[in-house]
Amino acid sequence: MSKTIVTLVGKDRVGIIATVCNFFAENNINILDLKQTTSQGYINMMMIVDTDLYEGSVENLNKGLESVGAQVGCIIKAQHEEIFDMMHRI
Amino acid sequence: MVELDEAFETVNMVSHENLDVRTITMGISLLDCIDPNLDRLCDKIYRKITESAKDLVKVGDDIGNEYGVPVINKRISITPAALIGGAACKTPEDFVKIAQTLDAAAKEVGVNFIGGYSALVQKGMTNSDRLLIESIPQALAETERVCSSISLGSTRTGINMDAVRLMGEIIIKTAEATKEQDSLGCAKLVVFCNPPDDNPFMAGAFHGVTEADRVINVGVSGPGVVKHELEKIHGQSFEVLCETIKRTAFKVTRVGQLFAKEASSRLGVPFGIVDLSLAPTPAIGDSIADIIQEMGMERAGAPGTTAALAILNDQVKKGGVMASSYVGGLSGAFIPVTEDKAMAEAAEVGALTLEKLEAMTCVCSVGLDMIAIPGSTPATTISGIIADEMAIGMVNQKTTAVRLIPVIGKDVGDFAQFGGLLGEAKIMPVNKFGCGDFVNRGGRIPAPIHSFKN
Structure with a gap:
């Protein structure tokens, strides 16, 4: 399974997670885990997703997330899970 | 499982603290290209480089996209x-032809620098070494991406x-030959004592003869990330300071290690080494001097700077x-x-003088x-500065180097601009007292006593 970590940061408002989840559903991307916090009106969210059934390239995924980010006023990034494991686990 | 704060630490390091991978450098052996016919030699060199490195830039960019951390240079x-x-070169001009071939190959595969226009003369010079050295001014003036390095000394051999x-x-x-561009040629020329065979950073990278046919070496991220982490523990004890640098260096190097393994497997080229060096750029916040200043110096070069640099270097390792x-x-x-x-x-x-910089190079x-110096600096003075630096490397069994830029037509206080990653600075003063009689003695400085370990 090819796991990707999606991070989102921005000003909180109604429908951010719904919009992001819809994008994933439309693109055959399965959400494995979701964590989020809100503080002083801002949202930090992280999703671990399975991109095995996604047919586009990494560039396409990032472009798609960029336009979703523009819709909801947040910065969204997708990165391969391994980089987080390498940096934060011995 | 990755935690929320860990994920955002990585994301912030990239977006705010300049976390990147500085360079993926492919070392390529050209020993199998040797030919007594110059045209055939150049043809073989061009083909070997362009075939070996044809996917280097694409693979570097792909990995950067997938992991969300940019790879700044492919070399x-x-x-x-x-x-x-x-075997093929009878004149310096013949060597220039090799430099032009290297430049063309670098442009073809899209790398921004190619290193190894080099000679290793720490003990003696062959005719070929001398011809290459004599060709350097023309070679660096007529090429854009070729970098040259010369090894002048080592702990085992002494100084030539x-x-x-x-x-x-x-x-x-070389400065004269490129005087229209503030003597830019000298920014692509470095002399060494104890140079490593697997250095991925320019201008000193070359692929040593003890290396495999091809190898992938990676240089990790610059000082920006370390500086930002130190801001968070401002004013705390040396223990906290050292632990913070060490922890940050670990994370930054893990990214380099991951990228090196990934590039190696995608290119089908063995993984060589990760170079831990923190390499600054002219970008704001991506500075070793900023780290020194964050540690407590009013300016880099103030008393305490050498100790601060020693701490940084040791904890990064x-x-x-x-x-x-x-x-x-x-x-x-x-x-x-x-x-x-x-x-x-x-x-x-x-705050920072040439003499203080020399002291800093000990650690x-x-x-x-x-370092931009006046264009009128005598050649013997430059040789004297080189000899001092080579002596520091030789005696301390470490690598030292000199990359000075005597900017022709400019003097102390004038501004020299090299553009891009090479940056800009005011010209620094050089000690006016001569050393010609010392430099012109001729011969070699013998190897130091502690090199006799057998």
């Missing part, structure tokens, strides 16, 4: 050209003072060594002046790097 290092050209004297003259001639299966190259902190904005500013206000890797 190539080759076997020292003096060894490759010896004939070559030191010659390089003083060659540096001036302690954190980095554990993060990578093979550490190599230069692996220390670079202290260039023009390439580091805060360093250039410290020099400009008089970090490399040496007097990217």
Whole structure:
């Protein structure tokens, strides 16, 4: 399974997670885990997703997330899970 | 499972703190290209480089996209050209043809620098070594991406003072040959004591003869991330300071290790080493001087600077060594002046002098790097500065280097601009007292006593 970590940061408002989840559903991307916090009106969210059934390239995924980010006023990034494991686990 | 705060730490390091991978450098052996016919030699060199590195830039960019951490430079290092050209080159101009071939190959595969227009003359010079050295001014003036490095000394052999004297003259001639661009040629020329065979950083990268046919070496991220982490523990004890640098160096090096393994497997080229060096750029916040200032110096160069740099260098190694299966190259902190904005500013206000920089090179890797000096500086004075730096490397069993830029037509206080990653700075004063009688003695400085370990 090819796991990707999606991070989102921005000003909180109604429908951010719904919009992001819809994008994933439309693109055959399965959400494995979701964590989020809100503080002083801002949202930090992280999703671990399975991109095995996604047919586009990494560039396409990032472009798609960029336009979703523009819709909801947040910065969204997708990165391969391994980089987080390498940096934060011995 | 990755936690929320860990994920955002990584994301912030990239977006706000300049976390990146500085360079993926492919070392390519050209020993199998050697041919007594110059045209055939150049043809073989071009083909070997363009075939070996045809996917280097694409793979570097792909990995950067997938992991969300940019790979800033993709580069190539080759076997020292003096060894490759010896059979075919009868004049310095013949060697220039090899330089032009390297430049064309670098442009074809899209790398921004190719290193290894080099000669290793720490003990003596062959005819081929001398021809290559004599060709350097023309070669660097007529090419864009070729970098040249000359090894002038080592702990095992001592210092070749004939070559030191010659390089003083060659540096001036290279400056003259590129005087229209603030003597830019000298930014692509470095002299070494104890150079490593697997250095991925320019201008000193070459692919040593003890290396495999091809190899992938990676240089980790710059000082920006370390500086930001230190801001969070401002004013705390040395223990906290050292732990923070070590922990950050570990994380940064893990990224380098991951990218090196990934590039190696995608390119089908063995993984060589990760170089832990923190290499600054002129970007704001990506500066070794900023780290020194964050540690408590009013300006880099103030008393305490050498100790601060020693701490930084040692803690980076302690954190980095554990993060990578093979550490190599230069692996220390670079202290260039023009390439580091805060360093250039410290020099400009008089906090940082050439002599202080020399002292700093005793505790970090490399040496007097990217320092613009008056174009009128005598060649023997440049040779004297080189000899001092080579002696520091020889006696302390470490790598030292000199990359000085005598800017023709400009003097102390004038501004020299090299553009892009090479940066800009005011010209620094050089000690006016001569050393010609010392430099012109001729011969070699013998190896130091502690080199006799057998």
